[in-house]
Amino acid sequence: MQDLTRRKALGSGLSGFLAGPGLLSSGALAAASGVSGAEIVLGVSAAFSGPSRGLGIELYRGASAYLEHVNRAGGIQGRKVLLKCYDDGYQPSPSVKNTMTLVLQDQVFALFGYVGTPTVTRILPLLKKLQEMNAYLFFPFTGAQPQREPPYGDFAFNLRASYRQETAGLVDNFVAIGKRRIAVFYQADAYGRSGWAGVRRALIRHGGRIVGEATYRRGTRFTASMRAQVEILEKSQPNAVICVGSYAACAAFLRDAVDLGLKVPIANLSFVGSENLLKLITEGTEDSERYSSLLVNSQVVPSYEDTSIPAVREYRELMERYNPQPPRHLLEEDYTPFSQSFVSLEGFLNAKLMVEILRRQGNDPDRSKLESTVFTIRDFDLGIGERVSFGPTRRQGLQTVYYTVVQSDRFVPLRNWEERFST
Amino acid sequence: MRVQKVFQKTLFGVFSLFVLISLSTSALCIYTVDTHLSTEYESNSRGIAKTVADASVDILLNRDLSALQSLIDQFIEIQGIGYIYITDEHGEFLAHTFVPGIPDQIGRSISSSDEAVERHIPGLGDFVEVSRPILAGFAGRVHIGMNTSLIALKVQRAVGQQVYLISLIFIVGILSAVWLVNLVAKPLASLLDYGARLARERDSSAPDNSLLARDDEIGQLANLFLYFSKVMDPRKGIGAPSSGTA
Numbered sequence: 001m002q003d004l005t006r007r008k009a010l011g012s013g014l015s016g017f018l019a020g021p022g023l024l025s026s027g028a029l030a031a032a033s034g035v036s037g038a039e040i041v042l043g044v045s046a047a048f049s050g051p052s053r054g055l056g057i058e059l060y061r062g063a064s065a066y067l068e069h070v071n072r073a074g075g076i077q078g079r080k081v082l083l084k085c086y087d088d089g090y091q092p093s094p095s096v097k098n099t100m101t102l103v104l105q106d107q108v109f110a111l112f113g114y115v116g117t118p119t120v121t122r123i124l125p126l127l128k129k130l131q132e133m134n135a136y137l138f139f140p141f142t143g144a145q146p147q148r149e150p151p152y153g154d155f156a157f158n159l160r161a162s163y164r165q166e167t168a169g170l171v172d173n174f175v176a177i178g179k180r181r182i183a184v185f186y187q188a189d190a191y192g193r194s195g196w197a198g199v200r201r202a203l204i205r206h207g208g209r210i211v212g213e214a215t216y217r218r219g220t221r222f223t224a225s226m227r228a229q230v231e232i233l234e235k236s237q238p239n240a241v242i243c244v245g246s247y248a249a250c251a252a253f254l255r256d257a258v259d260l261g262l263k264v265p266i267a268n269l270s271f272v273g274s275e276n277l278l279k280l281i282t283e284g285t286e287d288s289e290r291y292s293s294l295l296v297n298s299q300v301v302p303s304y305e306d307t308s309i310p311a312v313r314e315y316r317e318l319m320e321r322y323n324p325q326p327p328r329h330l331l332e333e334d335y336t337p338f339s340q341s342f343v344s345l346e347g348f349l350n351a352k353l354m355v356e357i358l359r360r361q362g363n364d365p366d367r368s369k370l371e372s373t374v375f376t377i378r379d380f381d382l383g384i385g386e387r388v389s390f391g392p393t394r395r396q397g398l399q400t401v402y403y404t405v406v407q408s409d410r411f412v413p414l415r416n417w418e419e420r421f422s423t
Numbered sequence: 424m425r426v427q428k429v430f431q432k433t434l435f436g437v438f439s440l441f442v443l444i445s446l447s448t449s450a451l452c453i454y455t456v457d458t459h460l461s462t463e464y465e466s467n468s469r470g471i472a473k474t475v476a477d478a479s480v481d482i483l484l485n486r487d488l489s490a491l492q493s494l495i496d497q498f499i500e501i502q503g504i505g506y507i508y509i510t511d512e513h514g515e516f517l518a519h520t521f522v523p524g525i526p527d528q529i530g531r532s533i534s535s536s537d538e539a540v541e542r543h544i545p546g547l548g549d550f551v552e553v554s555r556p557i558l559a560g561f562a563g564r565v566h567i568g569m570n571t572s573l574i575a576l577k578v579q580r581a582v583g584q585q586v587y588l589i590s591l592i593f594i595v596g597i598l599s600a601v602w603l604v605n606l607v608a609k610p611l612a613s614l615l616d617y618g619a620r621l622a623r624e625r626d627s628s629a630p631d632n633s634l635l636a637r638d639d640e641i642g643q644l645a646n647l648f649l650y651f652s653k654v655m656d657p658r659k660g661i662g663a664p665s666s667g668t669a
């Protein structure tokens with residue numbers, strides 16, 4: 001899969017500015033909307049550096065595997081689909097800057113595969129401001145509410161289930177096995193608050209409340225101590241903890257919680273990046289089960305281990321065939337990719353649906369018709385069992401939440417909550 | 424040198440004056456900067472609290488709390504703001520910026536008035552907290568903690584810079600004073616030596632020409648001494664001084 005470098009992107013944008021709108025040729029006019037005779041360009045701003053870079057990289061790799069496959073087979077109406085990527089390090093301000101560059105300067109066809117709630121919630125007002133340019137955001141890697149509801153819901157399309165659905169599912173299952181004293185460990189930002197609000201809402205439905213809460217700063221690394229957070233939560237004597245964070249901080253919390261004797265089920269949302277988390281807590285530890293046995297992670301895609309699912313088989317085959325690499329020009333630190341992961345599977349499914357939408361645009365892809373094209377997606381089979389539909393009041397394609405636990409250092413579907421966590 | 428003792432009191436006076444100036448200007452600086460910054464920070468905090476409170480109404484009624492958190496996260500980046508939290512009408516926390524958790528001091532006593540409250544939070548510092556109601560208090564309150572440690576730091580910096588400047592002026596002043604004193608002290612010492620020699624040895628030889636050539640008080644004294652030496656010398660008899668009017 002080809003991707004455009006930042007330098008190329010800036011170069012093309014600059015030449016566009018210098019030419020001026022009145023001097024653009026018809027070919028340049030077409031390119032100005034992110035489409036030319038040879039390619040369709042999608043804009044990506046995600047974390048390719050910093051402690052959450054594993055999320056941006058894996059999401060990109062999954063999407064790249066499918067787009068590579070499509071491009072090698074002739075693309076869409078002869079056009080290759082390219083990703084123009086910028087790194088925002090999972091920080092809001094760079095995300096806003098990148099989005100302005102992608103929309104105003106690079107003039108990409110659509111925004112795709114963004115990572116994170118604090119980043120996405122900050123660009124939504126920008127998309128509203130630019131609504132005349134039909135700058136839509138497709139399938140961001142976040143389950144937060146702001147891009148699912150007014151006033152900004154009209155500018156984004158979501159594939160994954162929401163954090164509200166994930167947290168409600170976790171709370172329902174914990175309450176069902178008698179674990180009603182639920183505490184929350186969360187990132188001190190919009191993402192953490194979104195998950196916290198989901199847990200609170202679900203507990204109120206059960207007549208309960210959050211018994212304790214502790215926070216950490218975005219960007220915290222695995223080497224940081226979470227002793228203070230563990231001690232705060234211990235005071236509330238929880239019998240389950242729901243973590244709303246990224247893998248480095250959540251792995252650090254799990255490590256310190258177990259080491260300090262807080263041995264209760266510790267749940268994480270899909271955003272955590274399960275494989276990255278597991279890698280951190282098992283590396284260099286002989287008794288990794290001591291930590292991993294307490295884990296339960298919610299997922300918004302099915303297990304990549306379940307090869308009975310057609311899309312999973314396709315994903316595994318294409319990941320193996322193309323072995324997509326992270327965008328090297330954006331990498332600041334070494335990163336060893338996973339052969340499969342929940343995040344890259346989500347990226348793969350995102351790309352698959354995006355390609356279907358672009359195909360439905362026909363010979364003349366047009367940003368102004370993107371929304372109506374998306375609304376033609378009805379009961380579409382992505383190959384995971386659940387059908388995908390969109391409409392004016394339905395801007396989220398999938399609704400299912402899956403739950404996984406660690407067995408033999410791998411995430412496997414959780415079949416029986418009572419059996420796993422009854423003690 | 425004995426003669427320089429005359430000037431020690433002058434130097435001591437100059438030093439005392441500088442100390443007095445340093446202390447008084449530092450005290451005035453502390454008071455002025457502290458008062459101005461405290462007033463400005465409190466005023467800004469009240470303004471921000473009102474802005475957040477006004478913006479929160481729509482979010483609280485229509486949107487997810489993550490939007491509220493996103494809102495306060497933008498304000499916490501402003502220098503001097505230590506923390507922000509929003510409570511509902513029952514005092515339950517809806518959004519906040521505390522890490523690793525809500526401090527006990529705040530959880531125990533949530534302010535419900537518009538008056539500023541002083542708080543000391545172990546591990547975080549000293550704050551003045553201002554509060555504004557959301558929808559006249561029916562939807563909750565916005566609380567903003569202004570970090571007074573930052574004000575103290577700024578006062579320290581301002582005073583430090585002032586003391587640094589005064590010290591520089593003091594050193595230059597002292598060096599200049601020593602140089603000026605030496606200009607006077609050296610010929611005075613020579614004159615003193617001559618006077619002492621005259622008294623001890625009854626020696627009527629003339630003092631150094633450089634002293635006699637001076638047109639200031641030292642030159643006049645030198646000529647006067649020479650005149651007296653001649654008056655007292657029985658071999659030479661009384662003679663007029665070679666120059667001067669003494």
